[in-house]
Amino acid sequence: MKPPPLLAYASLAASMAIVGCYVGLSRLLVAVFPVFLLAGLRFGIAAVAMLHWVKRGAGDAPLSAHDRKLLFWESFLGNFLFSICMLFGVQATSALAAGVVMAAIPAAVAILSRLFLGERIAPRVQAAIGCAATGIALLALAKSPAGPASAAAPWWGYLLLLGAVVCEACYVVIGKRLTGNVSPRRISALINLWGLALVAPFGLWQAASFDFAAVSAPTWGLLVFYAIAASMVTVWLWMQGLRHVPAPQAGVFSVMLPVSAALVGVLFLGEPFGASHGAAFALALAGLLLATWPARRAAPP
Numbered sequence: 001m002k003p004p005p006l007l008a009y010a011s012l013a014a015s016m017a018i019v020g021c022y023v024g025l026s027r028l029l030v031a032v033f034p035v036f037l038l039a040g041l042r043f044g045i046a047a048v049a050m051l052h053w054v055k056r057g058a059g060d061a062p063l064s065a066h067d068r069k070l071l072f073w074e075s076f077l078g079n080f081l082f083s084i085c086m087l088f089g090v091q092a093t094s095a096l097a098a099g100v101v102m103a104a105i106p107a108a109v110a111i112l113s114r115l116f117l118g119e120r121i122a123p124r125v126q127a128a129i130g131c132a133a134t135g136i137a138l139l140a141l142a143k144s145p146a147g148p149a150s151a152a153a154p155w156w157g158y159l160l161l162l163g164a165v166v167c168e169a170c171y172v173v174i175g176k177r178l179t180g181n182v183s184p185r186r187i188s189a190l191i192n193l194w195g196l197a198l199v200a201p202f203g204l205w206q207a208a209s210f211d212f213a214a215v216s217a218p219t220w221g222l223l224v225f226y227a228i229a230a231s232m233v234t235v236w237l238w239m240q241g242l243r244h245v246p247a248p249q250a251g252v253f254s255v256m257l258p259v260s261a262a263l264v265g266v267l268f269l270g271e272p273f274g275a276s277h278g279a280a281f282a283l284a285l286a287g288l289l290l291a292t293w294p295a296r297r298a299a300p301p
Contacts, residue, residue, distance in 0.1 A: 005245070007241075008243070012237070012245060016255070017257070018237075022226045024260070026226065027094065028222060029219070037207050040196070040206075043079075044227075045224060045231075047193060053185045053188060053189035054186070067178065067181055067182060071182075075194030076198065078175070078191070101164075102168075102254070102257050105251065106129045109172045110248040113176075125249050131290060132252055138280040172242070172250060178239070184236050187235065188232060192231045192232070
């Protein structure tokens, strides 16, 4: 049965909120692990956890050649390339910079959906994208002066974060095509296996010279959370919601990514929170309401 839109909206919002959390916390991990090794460990841990999701279920149709191509590109762009761009970008700049740049995801999703899916961007969704982008821009302006590290960051770090934005937008658009034929759990497992295959040679190269004994128990715990959240929980939640929501509308929920990343900075990294931050959150929530409020039905004749 088709779940109510509220459940689909909740899945999309929860998925992006969790992504924002691990984007913010990933700065702690890239300070310990080399980037390719970190990505390889992420995909490897998730592959073990999702092994039982790989097999085709009784109600699943066989994968077509087109589905297999889409699964590869979904993983290459949304898993492998996004992880590499995001991790190297965060390492070169800051968690705050990642949250600021990720605010461009809703606009990128709407543009790609128009170009490749032919989906019309409704005026209300356009307004929602504007609210989301304005809110996060306000958040960026409020927080940027307090981040001296981000001011000294190299330009290519921001370019990598922008590349992660494009990869995430492609992930949303391709995922919309996939959810029509493949179950969310199987999509999650298969694109994770592709990600593991793509990053394994680089991860093994860095693992050969890495001192695993020097990693503390809390860091291992954070790594497990990152792996399960990034490859298993968020993908399943996103695909589950995307089955019932148009891609441009779903893209608005990516505003939860920079919002939750900022919350991680405030709650766990001790960054300040003032009136401008409150206004930014209000605009972000207004965008979500515009995107999800039920459309008024025409009165019967």
